[in-house]
Amino acid sequence: MRRLRGVLLLAALELLPCGGEAQRSVRVRADNDAFNFWQAPWNRPDEEYTSGVRLTVEYEGRAWWAGGRGGGGGGCGDRKDTCAGHSYALGQDIYTAVRSRERPTPLPGARPDAGVLWLSASNTLAGTDKIAELRWTLGVTGKPALAAPMQRFFHGFAPGWNGPIDWATQLPAEPVFAVSYEQRRMRTVGAFELQPHAGASLGNLLTEARVGLGARLGKDHGFWGRLSPGRRVTWAFLSDVTLRGVARNEVLSGTFFRPSARVALRPLVADLQSGLHLRWRGLSLAWIAHQTSAEYVTRRGTHAWSTLEAGWWPGR
Numbered sequence: 001m002r003r004l005r006g007v008l009l010l011a012a013l014e015l016l017p018c019g020g021e022a023q024r025s026v027r028v029r030a031d032n033d034a035f036n037f038w039q040a041p042w043n044r045p046d047e048e049y050t051s052g053v054r055l056t057v058e059y060e061g062r063a064w065w066a067g068g069r070g071g072g073g074g075g076c077g078d079r080k081d082t083c084a085g086h087s088y089a090l091g092q093d094i095y096t097a098v099r100s101r102e103r104p105t106p107l108p109g110a111r112p113d114a115g116v117l118w119l120s121a122s123n124t125l126a127g128t129d130k131i132a133e134l135r136w137t138l139g140v141t142g143k144p145a146l147a148a149p150m151q152r153f154f155h156g157f158a159p160g161w162n163g164p165i166d167w168a169t170q171l172p173a174e175p176v177f178a179v180s181y182e183q184r185r186m187r188t189v190g191a192f193e194l195q196p197h198a199g200a201s202l203g204n205l206l207t208e209a210r211v212g213l214g215a216r217l218g219k220d221h222g223f224w225g226r227l228s229p230g231r232r233v234t235w236a237f238l239s240d241v242t243l244r245g246v247a248r249n250e251v252l253s254g255t256f257f258r259p260s261a262r263v264a265l266r267p268l269v270a271d272l273q274s275g276l277h278l279r280w281r282g283l284s285l286a287w288i289a290h291q292t293s294a295e296y297v298t299r300r301g302t303h304a305w306s307t308l309e310a311g312w313w314p315g316r
Contacts, residue, residue: 024058024085027311031093035287035306047098048111048303049292051151054091062086066123066134086123092116094147095251096165098299104166109298112261113170114251115147116140116205129187135180137205141250142173174255178203184214192217195240204256206249212242218277233280238288240273252296263296275307284311 031052033044063086095114097106106113118139125132139145148167155165182199195214201207218236246265254262275288288307294300 024060025056025311025313027056027058027309029054029056029307029309031290031305031307033305035308036289036304037306038289039304045303047096048295048299049093049305050096051094051154052091054089056087056089058085058087060085063121063123065121082125082127084123084125086121089120089122091118091120092145092147092150093118093251094151096151099165106169109263111252111263111296111299112254113147113165113167114141115145115150115170116176116251117145118176118205130183130185132183133181135182137176137178137180137203139176139205140173141171141176141255143170144173169261171251171255171260172258174204174250174257176203176205176250176256178205178207180206197242204248204250207247208244208249210242210244212240212271214238214240233278235279236277238273238275238277238286240271242271242273244269244271246295249295263298265296266294269293269295282313284313285309286311 029052031049033046033050034041036044062084066086093116095111097110097113099106099110116139118137120135120137122133122135124134147170151165151167178201180199180201182197184195184197187194187196193216195216196212197214198209198211200209216236216238218234245267246269247267249265250256252263252265254260270293272291273288275286277286278284286307286309288309290305290307292303292305294302
């Protein structure tokens, strides 16, 4: 597991700009219950999907592993009807069981504590009215995922609002992988855009099928997130509803190659999103609120969490 974690961190060097490739954007994203700004800070639920961080770097053109050329060839900067882009991301996701304020151990029927350290590579093809993405993800669970020290570090800033957590029973170390495909179409009327989408994932990390409908209202963001000529500032209100049919989820179903804690999955899960995206020249900022229905049988209610994401388009 140490070797696999080292491979992931070394592979993250792929995120650095390469001289032969035209870099499109760099994005930093954080998911956390702490960003539920409509709730009082001491009432934000530090449970379920409790934290996630990721760094994503995008480049013009097809990825070399997708059978095309890296760099600018076929890139969306060419303003063609069909174009390509690829990206690499390094991230960590943390999941914790429901606990009482007084006890560090999970309540009966709660999900297992789990962390996932992962690296992903994606290739995207875009037309005038649709985008299709193929993504590969490789990661590791257990202690090598560094979930426990990461959470302890950030909880140390506000110990009065965060109860103690015993990570002794987290999911054990195991390599995880998934391949995902997603297609999204766009139907635009003035400043309003509908985005029906569908996709699927296969792997011991996640096996599911999904279908949904997104909507966007606001000023034009331009093709592939580029500003349209003459625009310096754009904004958009975003929303989405997705229904997922889940067959396996590592952080709920338990480890694939060895016995571990697990809970019984609910076969259908609904995700709701709404938020705001702002852009000024080459800089962007987004806040998105999420609500996920109960993912396993012993959980009754929904779970709310939020995303903050900042982006930079060099040279824009």
